[in-house]
Amino acid sequence: MISARLGDRRNHWVLTLVCTDRPGIVHAVSGAIVAADGNITESQQFASADTGRFFMRLQIESSADRADFEAQLAPVAAELGLDWHLDEVGRPVRTLVLASTAGHCVNDLLYRRHAGQLNVDIPLVLSNHGTLRDLVDFYGVPFESLAVTDPASKAAFEARILAAVEEHDIELVVLARYMQILSPELCEALAGRAINIHHSFLPGFKGANPYRQAHARGVKLIGATAHFVTSDLDEGPIIEQNVVRVDHANAVSELVAIGQDEESRTLRQAVKWFADRRVLLDGARTIIFR
Amino acid sequence: MISARLGDRRNHWVLTLVCTDRPGIVHAVSGAIVAADGNITESQQFASADTGRFFMRLQIESSADRADFEAQLAPVAAELGLDWHLDEVGRPVRTLVLASTAGHCVNDLLYRRHAGQLNVDIPLVLSNHGTLRDLVDFYGVPFESLAVTDPASKAAFEARILAAVEEHDIELVVLARYMQILSPELCEALAGRAINIHHSFLPGFKGANPYRQAHARGVKLIGATAHFVTSDLDEGPIIEQNVVRVDHANAVSELVAIGQDEESRTLRQAVKWFADRRVLLDGARTIIFR
Amino acid sequence: MISARLGDRRNHWVLTLVCTDRPGIVHAVSGAIVAADGNITESQQFASADTGRFFMRLQIESSADRADFEAQLAPVAAELGLDWHLDEVGRPVRTLVLASTAGHCVNDLLYRRHAGQLNVDIPLVLSNHGTLRDLVDFYGVPFESLAVTDPASKAAFEARILAAVEEHDIELVVLARYMQILSPELCEALAGRAINIHHSFLPGFKGANPYRQAHARGVKLIGATAHFVTSDLDEGPIIEQNVVRVDHANAVSELVAIGQDEESRTLRQAVKWFADRRVLLDGARTIIFR
């Protein structure tokens, strides 16, 4: 039921859960929701034939507060062995943005957060260059730059990332065309909460200079891929991909310009879905409850 | 749970339901499913803010036969005031195809049914021209043609449609570029079970010669729209739409050729969704559980 | 020949021309180009079957200066009755931006000009609201706002537009979600050099509130249309259109948010083509030499 009853103060919850697939999950979970005076306003589920796991995302209106709701869910979760997460719909996700010199992705994320289209708080943009300071300043977001020129400065940069994650209670790290490879240790520390944008339609054209590769190969579509960061470079679980048509007349520099729009919108979409708790991991693949 | 238990003979059901939105629907319905030894393998729902109605589509594996399943659902349906439909997943929908001279949509539907990509049985193709006889014969489908040249022959054609619907227990009538306007009485008789393909991106370019209109107006995209037939011409609830890019150099004849692909794939998609029970009506709009 | 000869100082020209179609045009024009020591690096042509006119766009490298080049072209132009325009490739087009409160199109245009992706100079953004002052300030562009509340203030606003066009030698006026209807006199004065973005896939959903209309009609794609401004509202020659898929679950407010991206990229594309002299008028239609 969409509209709240008069006199009620309704909370709006998003519940995500994963468990081994078996019959009766929906009935058990929906029972707990009814017991918490909840009404399901959105529901999506998926049973993975690859891994035998069951995934569900629910949006629920309820007069119950968090403690009451969790009390109803706890016994069901224990019985079914649920891995679950309860959050308020629309709560901004605390997000650290990493950047280098290219501004298109950073501009897009900041503009959309500003326009109220992206459920994120960005307490800090951290860059290995000073190039984007004015842009970030304009949106009133703190900006810090630390040069990365050698192993020591790289280690210092990564230490600063981890300190910022701690300090700001960061839930999501976004590599918005940050052009340094993260160390395996940092990848591990940020597993499942760091998203990168790669400027090609993976798995084609991994590594550096994908637009140059695309030109040499004469492809007719170029694209962008947003994926979780793993230590296996350009191989993390894919969240979103887009492509755009190009032709023989496009020089490499034009492919770069054309591709930047796809990068911006692909990264933005991945961040939006993550912030709305629509992205779940199923081994090397993602479940996207659009 | 996707895989059946050993020793069970599992049925695979698709259940669609509509009712006034209220809390507890999912719990009540999933309770009946558990009682029928059912496991939900696919589930989609939508609460319409426009009409206050709740829509749901479920796929369920169960060892119960139809009578047992319906016995479990009946009291829930009565309590919630459900308008519901239970069917076997993959049961071919009995479909009457109406055609004129253009073969692209008929060829596409017959080829795909033949290739096992479309859950329909087509006991008859009925046309006001003989043009497509060989094509339809090739696919082993009965073909009948009756000229429509005046009000009397038009009434005879419509009478033949209704007789064929009766005779073959038709569940879906597809107007595959059938170029006659159906009478209001026939529209009424086939309400919610007749799909037309219109060769434009509605609501632009209603009526005849949409490609000529599109050329004159200089649009940069042309499209096709599959919609339920109503007596309000070209205004029935839209099921699917697609567009394709064109430019100033395309003559009207080229727009026609380019547009035919969009017509074929748009109509085929709408028929596929209807046959898979993924199309529900919400007033003048459709709910598509893709 | 793409590369310049050593020792030459090469100019890069863009030549557009329109005339009555007849044989020998290409040979005559290319003769003048050879005589001006020119090399054609890009060439597109179109003969309109609707109007019998011939359209051509050429990019030419030449050591000749403007006077020499024009001297070679003049006799050919006189003989063929050419309506022609010679310009430097990449010369920024002087552009006046009109806005109201919505910032997405203005932000997109300013960001891309700033990023070097749009060949325009923007000496002024003129708005009937003060909302976008900070955004425009950030990009270092002068901003002026004048309230429009009655016929007198509307006339004053239009007078300010015309004065700004004069003062800044404006070649293009962009209505970047400017929400006032221009008077017929102003439309006439700016004929062929004012571009509007309409938030629907024209000719569907003309007039106000197109997203509300789109929701009510249940369309499966929504779009945006960039067109030249004429006094016949929403009927001017179309330059570019894009669409994006939506579904039954999207509320009107979501359609608005989703549609804004299409508006931004559609308007930006139209402005880019205009600035690159790729848009020619053929009656009520446009020729786009992409």
Next chain:
Amino acid sequence: MISARLGDRRNHWVLTLVCTDRPGIVHAVSGAIVAADGNITESQQFASADTGRFFMRLQIESSADRADFEAQLAPVAAELGLDWHLDEVGRPVRTLVLASTAGHCVNDLLYRRHAGQLNVDIPLVLSNHGTLRDLVDFYGVPFESLAVTDPASKAAFEARILAAVEEHDIELVVLARYMQILSPELCEALAGRAINIHHSFLPGFKGANPYRQAHARGVKLIGATAHFVTSDLDEGPIIEQNVVRVDHANAVSELVAIGQDEESRTLRQAVKWFADRRVLLDGARTIIFR
């Protein structure tokens, strides 16, 4: 000029040419066309910065017959070192189709040729299976099958291909999901005139089972690539590519079904462009004059 003069019998020619880029090419070629009483109705050109070569495609109406036209072109061709080809617009290209068991591409090609949308004559479909005999028969095209089970039968099949090419004066060989790898010798013999459809968005997912690879990798778009056949498997010059969106819920079998539409339309498009003389080779890349 589009319309012919009264009393003339006009021929419609397509001229394609390649040479080293230098100034004056357009003027020289258009001079020969004027001398042959020709009028250019379509013209496209491209100078490749990668290889320094100039490419052009022209459509010309002329009262001259082939001998006269060629006589005018010959001295210009000699002077500029043109590699050129003159043909009648719309002359069907003699095409040999190779197939295995999958019918979607063959059906699409035959249906479109039949509907007059594809400028090809198909004197023979040659398959290593008998599966498609009825389908091919229906379209009145000769069909031959030869099993390929070992090196000897494979060599026999390839010998039959070459014999058929000779016998039917074949200009284009289409591998319409022909599932055998051609020998290097055959690739060499058919260089520049054999087109294959690969069921992935190359360069991702080369080799066998691309849909299985796509599922395992969790990509969000799958695609198809039409390319010239070379002995370097799946690496030949790309002619056309398309993609379609998929999601986590699509099993491998569904990816196959979804992908087949992209394969059909991608191959058909490549064949259409080739038959219309719109595909030119520039090293490892193609120039497509759409």
